[in-house]
Amino acid sequence: MEGYTGKILRVNLTDGEFAVEDLDPDLIRQYVGGRGLGTKILYDEIDPAIDPLSPENKLIFLNGPLTGTGAPAGARYMVITKAPLTNTIACSNCGGSFGPELKQAGYDGIIFEGCSEEPVYLWIDNDNVEIRPAIDLWGKTTHETDDLIKAEIEDKFVARDTQIACIGPAGENMSKLACIISNRNRAAGRTGVGAVMGSKKLKAIAVRGTKGIKIANKEAFKKAVISAMDKLNAGPVTHEALPALGTPVLVNIVNECKILPTYNWQSSSYENANKISGETMAATIVTKHKGCFACSIACAKCTKVDSPDFKGEGEGPEYENIILMGSSCGIDDLAAIAKASYLCNELGMDTISVGGTIATAMELFEKGYLTEKDAGMKLNFGNAKALVAMTEKMGRGEGFGLVMADGGAPLAEKYGHPELFMGVKKLEAPAYDPRGVQGMGLQYATSNRGACHVRGYSMANEILGVHEKIDPLVTEGKAAVVITFQNLTAIIDSAGLCLFVALCPGFLYEEVQGLLNGATGFNYTIDELVQAGDRIWNLERLFNKKAGFTKEDDMLPKRLLEEPAGPNNDVCRLNEMLPEYYKLRGWDNGFPTQEKMSELGLK
């Protein structure tokens, strides 16, 4: 089998056994890999109604066929499980070098089952697989864990090639905002996948591989790689904006469009946006550009903060967390935002959800629903020191941080004002206000893992005009646009590519098809890929149905539907888009009809 290794490692943590299994080529072809294949495996193997933190949940790390092949931006591995934060299907994906190294070791992925009694980590050196004790690693930050595992490896060059994915204290404490970190600062961030790892007492996976990945057609693949790179190099976002400023390039753009969440989404533009912009960041704290494996974009920014209060270094912050921790908390101190991001990476938490939860807490505090006594500190908007202090408390599960570490929805509920939680399906919303970009509202509402931007980034057309410029303020036609992006994203994720390729004009199915066919030799047609994307989206939806979700869960926070804001002083007119969305999807009552399921070969 080419493109894939054809093997998956199954590790049972309860009895400490593992086995190497063959992947079914027919299944692979239908679900491509990564997100699609992982969802299929999870759907077939677990009852979606289980408690995500119980031993019955499974945790699947899975590469796509393009991961590690040298396809540009083909660095992604995906973590598929039932999500503790949302109770939905989870697929969080991550760049860096971990996925490629796992594939070099001979595995498309790993399925973890059961739960260990004592903390362990998994060691993989090609065929040599060991479940090792991790008692000494428990309690350590992600950076310390990385250092300690590598220090145990005798040959320092082997240590250098070893790639590690791990959780920090947040994951150990089963915070529902916990993520999985690899390469020290890359995160499989959203929906609390780190808590599942913590519930299984699995601290880390360390992998080193030297086996190689087979490519079906060397010449065709090389041609597809060059074509893809030429496209990426001709795109203003992928060739200029992201390499120069990283994702924070969006701060000023989004603020000018008046869709920048501010003061927990009470406003949609921020007077001090320039202080937290990508331009300011580049001029003050960025030290270096960094790229994930085989990436021709290199959007990551290494940063260093010297100010005594917030001293530190690491990667980021990224656009989303600058806004959620910045303007949404009324904070214009980039150093503090960077420090809170560093803490999130070290303690292993999702920066978006942490920012969103703190913003909710700040509004609760400002309105007098949450007291200083309860919170243990003054949580007023604009309090940069409180942002950093609370982030640390959340990550370590200390004091009121323990309450906040389960996310904004339970917090707002606890203090009697659920309407102050700004998210969908308990997932804190990312940083685009749908009152001025209607398609994103539909995307947040319908995304299978809750309010999420990377499941269907209609922003690409609505605001950035990447493939086609469309009016962000209208609802007409948005259902079709959102569906197109959702299905394409499912294929990009499943292939192992980074979603940023879709921010380049014309990087659509044809480019992905060229790369996939060169690597796998499957000779996918475009229609087949479009249908596979649709199939993956529908299967995720069916998982959620079995997990107990209903049409009523496809709902935005009241504020976005009732309190006007944004460039047109409008609300998000979800009701104008949702029925059409269901109709175009072939769904009845929010879920696939029997006819739709048969069309896609789903049961």
Next chain:
Amino acid sequence: MDKIRIKIDHSKCTGCRHCETACSSNHYENIVNPALSRIRVFIDEKTDQFFPVIAGPFTEAECTCKYDVIIDGKEYDECNVCRASCPQRTWFREPDTGVPLKCDLCGDPPSPNCVEICNHGALSIVEI
């Protein structure tokens, strides 16, 4: 073009290792494997330093003397940036056979794959 050299500007390297995949897939039939690459990027994740190193000659023995190098104010064991294929290092040797690997300035006329694929200006060709 008569003769060329490869110029490495480590300040422009992003540590993406695209050169490693390009080199290995060019020298082996239908396989991608950084462990078979004749260029490796030494990555120090703690300091975010990235040094591409191109495989040079094979040496039978380990070095008898060692030194440390200081680059951008940080100290490194010279082995990290050395280009020899040697018994002390896993780099630049085939993992299964131990056969040493050496850059052959591939292409006719030379147009090394690693340079072609590098999108960040870290690798370039200089005519001499």
